[in-house]
Amino acid sequence: MRVDRRLLEWAEESPDNVTAVRFYRWSIPTISLGKNQKLQDAIDPEYCCRHAIPIVLRPTGGRAVFHQTEVTYSLVSNDPGFFPLKNISETYRLIATALQAGFKRLGLSIQLAKGTPDSSSSAEGGGKNPCFASSSRYELLSGGLKIVGSAQRRLRRSFLQHGSIPLRVDYSQMAQALASDESLLHRRVTSVLEATAREVTFEELCEALKGGIEETFSIQLESAAKPSVSLSTIL
8 A cells, every 4th residue: 555655646746647557465364444434434343353454544545445365456647648637437437448458358258337436335234335345437347246346546647546356255254354244245246266267366367457458558568677668567
């Protein structure tokens, strides 16, 4: 989260048009809270304490996310050549389209949600309502189930979007940590494993998403070790 925040600050302060894409994963199960969330309203703190589940605060909004076996992506940009910086909805759509193209490389047909922000939120099942329990516009679905949860933070001339893509889901632990209803999560959430019916590695998914971004924006991603490029990927 700190790296994502610093990348956003870099994009905001840079005199040049810059964009950076980053893929990363979590060494242990962790919860991230949206920047405006209150701990007691979002999760089960006692369960997290008993099971040594760290809790971090995201620089973006949205609701609580349980990170475990997944790919997390982040994208920061101040470049109007790639993104309509004043149009939040269109920015979401462009990034979702790039991720959709990446999933296609794995043989997955992924749909873009058509609702409005929080349009699928529900008190169904009682308890908390975590990020993956509902789908906002242009989030990605597989068979009607949410497979990517994303959130955004915008500054004056730049933005950060990042999201969680579960490779597999431990529904029981997710439900308990987020004080949610496990049956509700089963009806709303899916993973890459369930969608493809096979194990997909972190590296394989990152490579597919990288290809989808390159295809969508007609660019060639370069390593961050080459600082001269304006669009870079950190793997």
